[in-house]
Amino acid sequence: MKSAPTTILVTGFAPFPGAPVNPTETLMRRLPKRLGPHQQDVVFEFRVLPTTWEARTSVTEKLRKTIKPDAIVHFGVDGTRKTMNVETRAINQAIRVRGDAFGRSPERPELASGFERYRFSTLPIGPIVTAARVSGVPTNTSMNAGTYLCNATLWDSIGSGIPSVFVHVPSLPKGRRDPRPSLPELENAAVSLLQELARRLR
DSSP states (O other), rough: OOOEEEEEEEEOOOOOOOOSSSSHHHHHHHHHHHHHHHEETTTEEEEOSSSSSSSIIIIIOOOOHHHHHHHHEEEETTOOOOOOEEEEEEEOOOOOOOOOTSSSSOOOSSSSSSOOEEOOOOOOOHHHHHHHHTTOOOEESSSSOOHHHHHHHHHHHHHHHHHHEEEOOOOOOTTTTTOOHHOOOOHHHHHHHHHHHHHHOO
């Protein structure tokens, strides 16, 4: 009997204060056209997450429990970055001076009680970073996912026991002289990264 296909949950975020245009939301509409829902025994599930603290449980946790993916790749935007960054670590901190899309802040400065300070991705970081670079987009590894919802989402997903990673992309360029990658370039890098991950999980 043929085994069940590998399922990869891929998410982006909706806009939030400071990022009225979130390229990862657009990526979630474009990537299915490139990768399709099913490729060579791999099923991709694409979703856009609300950029709110409340959605950690009402949306993202429900997706993990409903889809039961074998791996998760979260995409988010960071306007301070110039390159694509694959986050390898989440920290047990939450910023309280920056509101979410509803203007709300987390209740506590920690994501979880206890002495756990870090959670690390167990996915093959090196190969997927290389795959993104081969597409032509400068890509680095990072151990600083911030203290906003990107970090919190990675923290939750790793803690669920599902191998997970977070990919930060820069904001879109604002002119010809802006060196940041364009949306088509980010799309190509995301496709290359996801195809390499799928190949290694099959």
